[in-house]
Amino acid sequence: MKWSEFFVTGEPLIYAADVSIVLTAIGIVFVLTYFKKWKWLWNEWLTTVDHKKIGVMYIISAVLMLFRGGVDALLMRAQLTVPNMKFLDSQHYNEIFTTHGTIMIIFMAMPFIIGLMNIVVPLQIGARDVAYPYLNALSFWLFFVGAMLFNIAFVIGGSPDAGWTSYFPLASKEFSPGVGNNYYAVALQISGIGTLMTGINFLVTILKMRAPGMTLMRMPMFTWTILITCVIIIFAFPVFTVALALMTFDRLFDTQFFTMANGGMSMLWANLFWIWGHPEVYIVVLPAFGIFSEVVSTFARKRLFGYKAMVFSIVGIAFLSFLVWVHHFFTMGAGAAVNSFFSITTMAIAIPTGVKIFNWLFTLRKGKIRFTTAMLWSLAFIPNFVIGGVTGVMLAMAAADYQYHNSYFLIAHFHYVLIAGTVFACFAGLHYWYPKMFGHILNERLGKWTFWLFMIGFNICFFPMYFLGLMGMTRRMYTYSAGLGWTPLNVVATVGAALMGIGFIVLCYNIYYSARYGERDMTGDPWDGRTLEWATSSPVAHYNFAIIPEVTDLDAYWVMKKTGKGLEIDEEKLKPIHMPSNSGRPFLISIAFFFAGFGLVFEWYTMAIIATIFIILGLILRSFDDDDGYYISVDEIKRTERLARKGA
Amino acid sequence: MAEVAHHYDEKMPLEYRTEESRLNILGFWIFLGAEVALFATLFATYLVLFQRTGHGPTAMELFKVKEVMIETLLLLTSSFTCGLAIHEMRRNRLKGLLTWLIITLLLGAGFITFEIREFIDYVHEGATIQTSAFLSSFFVLVGTHGAHVSLGIGWMILIIIQLLQRGFTPRTARKVFIVSLYWHFLDVVWIFIFTLVYLTGMVI
Ligand code: HEM
Ligand SMILES: [Cu+2]
Numbered sequence: 045m046k047w048s049e050f051f052v053t054g055e056p057l058i059y060a061a062d063v064s065i066v067l068t069a070i071g072i073v074f075v076l077t078y079f080k081k082w083k084w085l086w087n088e089w090l091t092t093v094d095h096k097k098i099g100v101m102y103i104i105s106a107v108l109m110l111f112r113g114g115v116d117a118l119l120m121r122a123q124l125t126v127p128n129m130k131f132l133d134s135q136h137y138n139e140i141f142t143t144h145g146t147i148m149i150i151f152m153a154m155p156f157i158i159g160l161m162n163i164v165v166p167l168q169i170g171a172r173d174v175a176y177p178y179l180n181a182l183s184f185w186l187f188f189v190g191a192m193l194f195n196i197a198f199v200i201g202g203s204p205d206a207g208w209t210s211y212f213p214l215a216s217k218e219f220s221p222g223v224g225n226n227y228y229a230v231a232l233q234i235s236g237i238g239t240l241m242t243g244i245n246f247l248v249t250i251l252k253m254r255a256p257g258m259t260l261m262r263m264p265m266f267t268w269t270i271l272i273t274c275v276i277i278i279f280a281f282p283v284f285t286v287a288l289a290l291m292t293f294d295r296l297f298d299t300q301f302f303t304m305a306n307g308g309m310s311m312l313w314a315n316l317f318w319i320w321g322h323p324e325v326y327i328v329v330l331p332a333f334g335i336f337s338e339v340v341s342t343f344a345r346k347r348l349f350g351y352k353a354m355v356f357s358i359v360g361i362a363f364l365s366f367l368v369w370v371h372h373f374f375t376m377g378a379g380a381a382v383n384s385f386f387s388i389t390t391m392a393i394a395i396p397t398g399v400k401i402f403n404w405l406f407t408l409r410k411g412k413i414r415f416t417t418a419m420l421w422s423l424a425f426i427p428n429f430v431i432g433g434v435t436g437v438m439l440a441m442a443a444a445d446y447q448y449h450n451s452y453f454l455i456a457h458f459h460y461v462l463i464a465g466t467v468f469a470c471f472a473g474l475h476y477w478y479p480k481m482f483g484h485i486l487n488e489r490l491g492k493w494t495f496w497l498f499m500i501g502f503n504i505c506f507f508p509m510y511f512l513g514l515m516g517m518t519r520r521m522y523t524y525s526a527g528l529g530w531t532p533l534n535v536v537a538t539v540g541a542a543l544m545g546i547g548f549i550v551l552c553y554n555i556y557y558s559a560r561y562g563e564r565d566m567t568g569d570p571w572d573g574r575t576l577e578w579a580t581s582s583p584v585a586h587y588n589f590a591i592i593p594e595v596t597d598l599d600a601y602w603v604m605k606k607t608g609k610g611l612e613i614d615e616e617k618l619k620p621i622h623m624p625s626n627s628g629r630p631f632l633i634s635i636a637f638f639f640a641g642f643g644l645v646f647e648w649y650t651m652a653i654i655a656t657i658f659i660i661l662g663l664i665l666r667s668f669d670d671d672d673g674y675y676i677s678v679d680e681i682k683r684t685e686r687l688a689r690k691g692a
Numbered sequence: 693m694a695e696v697a698h699h700y701d702e703k704m705p706l707e708y709r710t711e712e713s714r715l716n717i718l719g720f721w722i723f724l725g726a727e728v729a730l731f732a733t734l735f736a737t738y739l740v741l742f743q744r745t746g747h748g749p750t751a752m753e754l755f756k757v758k759e760v761m762i763e764t765l766l767l768l769t770s771s772f773t774c775g776l777a778i779h780e781m782r783r784n785r786l787k788g789l790l791t792w793l794i795i796t797l798l799l800g801a802g803f804i805t806f807e808i809r810e811f812i813d814y815v816h817e818g819a820t821i822q823t824s825a826f827l828s829s830f831f832v833l834v835g836t837h838g839a840h841v842s843l844g845i846g847w848m849i850l851i852i853i854q855l856l857q858r859g860f861t862p863r864t865a866r867k868v869f870i871v872s873l874y875w876h877f878l879d880v881v882w883i884f885i886f887t888l889v890y891l892t893g894m895v896i
Contacts, residue, residue: 175715240726248719278722282730290737290832299821299828300746301737307744307825312737319733667850670863 052199055136062199091626093177095162096584098184100481102159103474105188107552109152112195114548116144121505121541124534127526137522138205139224143198145208150232151191153328153462156470158187158242161270161331164477165246167577168264170255170595172588175248177624178666183238183245185634190235193641197227201645204228207520209317210291212302212310217295226645229292234637236281236288243277246270255576257595261355264575264599265341265348268355269334272362273327279366280323287316296647311376318369326365329461330358332469333400336422339472340404342571343419344411347599350403357396364393374442375449383442390440397433401426416571417491421472424499425464432460435510450520453513459506471495471551479570483583484562490554494547501543508533508540568688574599579611581688587621587676590685613685620675627671633662705782706865713866720870724877731881734836735888738829742893746824751893754819759810760890763803764882767841770799771879774872781868786859789868793852796875800845807838834885840878847871 052058076082089097119140123132132140166174174180197203204224206215215225250271254263263271291313293299300308341348348354370378370386404426413419435457439445448454471494478486512533517524524530565582579601580588590613597603604610636658643652707713742751774796780788811831814820821831851867858864 175719244719244722244726247722248715252715252718278726279729282726283733286730286733286737293821293828293832297821299832300823300825301741301828303825306746306748306823307741308828309741309744309825312740316733316737664850667847667867668854 050201052202057136058199065199086628087626090631091181091628093173093181093624093626093630094586095166095174095177095180096481098180099159099162099164101184102155102162102187103481105191106152106156106159106470109147109155109191109195110548113144113147113152114545116140116147118541118545120144121538123522124524125538126535127524127528127531129523132522134522135205138207138520139198139203141520142204142207142210142224142228143194146194146204146228146232147191148462149208149324149328150235151187151194153466153470154239155187155191157273157328157331157466158239160335160470160473160477161246161266163481164473164577165267165270166249166253167480167580167584167588168267168575169250169253169258170576170589170593170600171249171253172592172621173624174245175253176245178627178630179241179245181627182630182633183242185630186238186241186637187235189634189638189641190231190233190238193234193638193645194227194231197224197231201227209314209321211317212291212294212313213304215291215295215313216303216310217298218303223645226292226295226647229288229295230641230644233285233288233292234641236284239277240281240285243274243281247274247278250274255592255595255600258600261352262595262598262600265337265351265354266331266334266575269330269337269358272358273330276323276327276330276362276365280320280327283316284320284324287313287320290316292644296644311373314373314376315369318372319366321372322369323362323365325458325462326361329465330361332425332465333358335469335473335476336404336425337407338575339418339422339476340407341599342476342573343414343416343422344408345414345572346407346411347574348403349406349409350399351598353399354403357399360396361393364389364396368393371440371442371445374445387440387442391437394433394437401430416475417486417488417495418472418476418571420492420495421468421475421499424495425468425472428460428464428468428499428503431507432457432462432464436461448513450518451513452509452517452519455519456506456509456513459502459509463502463506468499471498476571477577478558479565479568479582480577480580480584482559484558484564485570487554487558487562490550490557494551494554496547497550498544498547501540501545501547503540505537505540505544508536512537569601574602576600579604581685585684585688587623587681590621590681591617615682615685618678618681620677621681622673622675624673625671629662629666629669633659636662706784706860706862707781707869708866709862710866713862716866717870717873720873724873727877731833731836731884734829734833735884738833738889741825741829742889743896744825746826748824748827749817749819751826751830751889752896754814754817755890755893756810756813757894759806759813760886763806763810764886766799766803766806767879767882770796770803771876773799774875778869778872781860781865784860786855790852790855793848793855793868797845797848797852800841800848800875804838804842804845807834811835830889834889837878837881837885840881844871844874844878847874 051062076085089101092098119132120137123129123137162174162180166172201223204210204220204227205222206220206225206228210225210228213219215228250263250267290299290301294301294303294308300306302308302310302313304310337348337354368386368390370382371390374383374386404422408423415423435453439448439454439457475486475491478484512530515530515533516528517530568581569578570582571578576593576595577584579593593600593604593610636655638655640652640655640659643649643655707717745751773792777789777792777796780792814827819827821828848871851864851871854867855864
């Protein structure tokens with residue numbers, strides 16, 4: 045391979061990106077060196093096994109990826125604003141919609157959710173950490189290097205360009221000869237391994253580490269949704285692992301899985317992809333439902349309405365989510381019987397979803413509602429998500445889908461469910477749990493600015509797309525001619541996208557502003573919360589709970605506050621707390637994964653093999669490692685607790 | 693987290709005595725659930741593609757009864773000896789445990805040797821992973837199983853070394869137990885490969 049092919053050349057935008065990447069890197073190194081922060085970075089973050097810090101790192105990465113995916117989105121909107129635009133050529137446009145979709149789902153939505161669940165779930169169940177803290181760190185770092193590998197594609201070697209669904213035969217070596225699609229196959233594989241391990245980790249954590257008295261039916265709703273999400277991850281991600289592996293073999297070793305000749309079957313890819321892909325959309329939306337449930341019940345000051353019905357509906361949704369994948373290709377000619385079956389299963393998902401919508405509405409009914417930022421996101425979610433759901437049911441009618449399929453109608457549908465569902469939930473959760481992460485509150489006034497800008501912008505951007513779709517505009521087209529009458533709605537959509545961008549900037553400013561001037565949370569319970577995470581101090585002590593609380597009912601902390609039992613810490617009862625030791629190995633193993641992946645992408649097998657040897661070495665060292673962790677002494681716990689109480 | 697890593701429960705088998713071990717064993721069962729999904733996908737792929745032989749040979753023309761029977765015998769026996777190893781562990785006999793583990797490992801290595809020979813034979817007959825969709829899916833399905841067995845062998849060697857260094861501890865006992873779960877699981881997968889791939893392939 046020539047150097048001129050190694051680095052992407054020829055585009056002014058790319059050169060600008062090169063420069064900014066180099067400058068940012070130099071800047072980071074400079075700041076760390078100047079403030080002598082390298083050691084801090086290593087000890088406090090790179091080697092940590094603390095679920096709260098890992099959660100924070102997930103969220104920081106997710107916000108960065110939201111920025112990257114958002115820039116992609118704005119570039120696409122700029123190109124589509126007016127007909128015959130010459131801003132991006134077709135190849136560049138293909139690359140951008142591919143990276144946008146992949147990054148938003150895999151490297152933004154999922155990590156954001158996983159970050160929140162890392163921080164919150166152990167606190168909600170009254171645990172001191174997750175089941176496997178070391179594995180948790182490894183999960184994070186694998187996700188992180190997967191994301192980095194995917195993100196360098198556009199400057200080194202070239203971006204993938206066959207869509208986030210990467211259908212064959214387009215994604216084959218024959219039609220996509222560059223390294224771009226190798227990046228897709230390898231980077232998603234690496235981060236997918238991390239996700240699978242997270243699924244196992246949190247399933248065991250929730251099943252085995254709940255505080256005494258917390259039966260399954262006393263678990264907070266967010267924890268319930270995470271439990272079910274983990275089950276979906278465990279059964280869906282292996283399918284993706286296999287699909288990506290077969291894609292890698294087809295591209296690197298000329299196997300014949302999805303080829304056009306020698307018996308290959310390209311539709312097999314579409315099936316495998318969506319057998320994972322549809323459950324995947326529920327992996328990102330079920331936790332969102334959980335977040336809204338917590339926020340709605342806290343700020344309506346009421347117990348969640350229909351708790352049991354909520355639980356049964358998430359279980360129902362999870363089950364059905366594995367039985368609907370064909371609705372993504374009704375038009376591929378599977379026949380009337382098959383299409384009817386999947387049409388009905390798809391529509392059936394609307395039933396449990398509808399049950400949940402009514403439960404939120406009834407929770408709000410007669411509640412003493414406080415319109416905090418987190419609550420605004422949750423209230424806006426309900427009508428916006430319903431628009432997405434209703435249009436989903438329209439798409440589910442197989443016969444009608446021949447008209448809607450792959451048009452902007454579909455684009456509008458899934459943005460209405462993903463943004464109004466997952467993204468709104470991430471913002472709601474961020475505002476809601478921010479004091480637990482950093483000890484101060486995100487400024488409410490700025491938060492509301494973000495909310496209104498983003499929410500209105502979102503509707504201005506995506507609502508017109510339903511009509512563009514009905515007018516015949518298909519997805520993934522990089523330009524259109526003037527006579528089609530699509531111009532006005534496209535202009536409107538771009539304006540909306542710009543508003544969303546401004547909303548995001550206000551959010552970033554808010555993070556900075558609140559860090560400097562934000563109100564400190566001295567109580568640990570700024571929202572008058574109901575679940576156990578609010579029983580801890582803000583920010584949370586390393587060991588979470590000095591004494592593990594006893595749970596007697598749903599909304600455990602609320603009950604404690606009402607009865608006054610269990611709030612005080614009896615210093616007599618303190619015992620030394622066992623904690624796991626930090627380890628740099630997850631980070632180092634993941635670096636080796638990065639190089640192994642990079643070697644595979646460029647088919648530099650020597651590099652891949654050497655890096656793999658390092659991975660195996662890391663695993664062997666882990667096997668022989670018998671570090672039993674350490675104990676936090678009673679004295680230290682007393683000191684920490686007194687300090688935290690003094691603030692109150 | 694291993695909050696009570698050092699609280700022993702003397703009535704349980706050694707591998708279940710610490711909280712950490714109980715968590716790890718449950719986690720491994722769940723991991724095996726994910727492995728079931730992984731192999732199910734590979735089987736589904738194989739079943740979809742197995743009659744799509746292109747210009748290459750069909751299953752009936754290719755498969756050889758003798759080698760496959762030997763492989764099957766070796767692996768099934770190794771699962772049995774692995775069970776004997778756990779039996780010895782439960783009776784606190786380190787030497788018996790080590791002996792049966794090493795026998796298991798050798799049988800596994802024998803299985804892998806025969807499998808590699810089988811693959812080389814096919815390649816010499818012109819049936820490579822690139823020849824047809826059928827062969828791609830065959831090599832990847834059976835090869836993934838073979839890779840798992842090889843990994844299991846390496847893992848067992850590490851555990852044997854730790855047993856020699858440290859003897860019976862709740863931790864080594866748990867590791868032996870988990871690797872045995874893994875080994876039996878691979879045996880079950882092989883039974884499916886044997887029936888769905890080889891037996892079916894030799895008649896249809
Ligand atoms: C009432 C519930 C829902 C129904 C009935 C439904 C139905 C559908 C149908 C039929 C399609 C395929 C349309 C086509 O390609 O022509 C589709 C696409 C899609 N849906 Fe939904 N959906 C629902 C909820 C959701 C949720 C909750 C999410 C995510 C959070 C989601 C995300 C997506 C995505 C990402 C696509 C398209 C992906 C692509 O082709 O790139 N949907 N939906
Ligand atoms: Cu779907």
